[in-house]
Amino acid sequence: MPKKHPQSQPLRLKVPLPDSLPAFGYSSPAVGLGSCFVEAVGSRLQRLKLPVALNPLGIQYNPLALSRALQYGLGEVTFAGDDLIESQGIWQHFDFHGVLGHPEREAAARQMQSAAEELKRAVAGMDRLIITLGTAFVYEHRASGQMVANCHKVPAHAFRKYRLSPKAIVDALQPVLAACKAHRPGLEVVLTVSPVRHIRDGVVENQRSKAALLLAAEALAEAEYVHYFPSYELMMDELRDYRFYKTDFVHPSEEAVDYIWSCFASVAFEEKTQEQLDVVEAIVRASEHRPLFPASAAHQAFVRQQLQRIAQLEVHLPRADFSPERERLQSALLK
Template sequence: MKFHAEFDVQKLAMPIHHQHKIMLIGSCFTENIGEKLINAGFRVHQNPNGILFNPVSVAEAIINIISKKEYTPADLFFLNESWHSWQFHSRFSGVTADEATEKMNASIVNAHQFLQTADYLIVTLGSAWVYTLTAEAANAKPGTVAANNHKAPAAWFQKKLMDTTQVITVLGTMLDRLGAFNKNIKVIFTISPVRHLREGVINNNRSKAALISAVHYLVEQLPQLYYFPAYELVIDDLRDYRFYAEDLVHPNHAATEYVWTKLKEACMTAETIDLIEQIEEIQIARRHVSSNPKSQQHQTFLRKYATLTQQLLKVHPYLPLHHVLDYFTNTIND
């Protein structure tokens, strides 16, 4: 008896391997997959503006990274005892304007350098609903799309649903700039399976439909684009509330693991997956906390994984595991 409707996921034409550099941008589901990639030993840079949900904010973030936009205190606004930007998540806010701009500009510079030589950009879109600023909003042009509301008053925003054509236009402009900036980069689009129920069930589905239609149109036009069906895997394959957290909005650990498994199968070779398993074993060992760290048993454990890490780095020197090796070697009692 079948309890879920599995479907074949189209293979990525040029599979991802550990020598590739991967940038991720978009919704909170981006960070779930980003952490999986980091733990699996990939060189990753994720969400340089923080979590972003709508296509306009994602596109603006990429374009500002490409142009290496420099933020000044004049770009910020003060609310609830902190300085914020309408284009950044609140994790980049600061008690002073200088503190906030320093964090934002450092993130832009790092992302610019990484994106310039990145092999893949994974874009996860969450919602086609955008919140534009009204005349009452602090330090902003009316009509500007806010990436984050920063708990500002509701009167500062007006919401509207982007249609498919608008999404195509916004993302298409971003892709043109990206292709001119990095001619070798390939883009993987996904739609977040997180349900934006603040807009209501019907409006959430309207939003996802606009995103899916727009992305598929672009994928059909441009050969360097690929669609990975994270949304469909949770909504149509698993299709059960037991794969959601208690809020019935966010996919739970089991759902994320399932999507991660499908991503590996579709976008990586068997050799890469085997290497991931070796790296994940080392990462688990790195996180192990011994009740008796000076015991002979634990010291043997550390030596074993120091040796395994050294052997892996000898064969794959590009792996970002040198800090893990340092941990094992520095913790061994000579």
């Protein structure tokens, strides 16, 4: 007698998502701060023309660096050119990512001052704040006692490395988040823990670091305006297969980021906003299209149609910047 097939079972556990996150939209300016994972999600928000300021000071990994970045945004800390250091021929600052460094001191100072001012403007007008916590490990510069956001290839012996406790993380972030809320009463904060592995700390050490971040995020989310989104859990439980990583086995693949993004979008966007996002994405894709026959009447009509759609959208979405798409489309028009 043939065996009966067992009833189909799901092949993976589903991570429960929050019922909803604070609504993100074209009338809700946002700031995204944190590790490279917030860059992956934030770049998708920017591509869809949502008003997002993304890591103006550069990527930040640890909670103390993120707390200090918000202090810059609130004006509690100001940029000081005297704090620049030279490392391997590049002028850097321990509060800023290396991308803002420069071989010329004055140029580095201008770039960092501009970045600090951009962050301050963004924080002054933000309605949403997304923070991605990357690691609980911090580096203290021995000579100055400063906790650094980036070591800038300064020799390791110049720093003391240690892991923050959950309480230390909460103590660092809770006051500055409360100050942001006092400054912007309508502010809503979304916290998440990056699924990117910090393997240089060690495999076991990375897990302990993430555990500290997760416990701290739980405590911070006790505030009614702070919400937790399970990026880390989605990667660890729903996508727990190395095919969802890049070849370094550390960073999530594009497919994985797309999946986590889709989960975020399902709870962060209202129906009307999702409809607007679909229209905007169609225009962005249309501007990137490379036709086989660009001079054809059909393609020229298509380009003019997209320019008309941009003009219409700019009336309804005044914060959205379509200038890159307009330039690409206008360059495709025959003179």
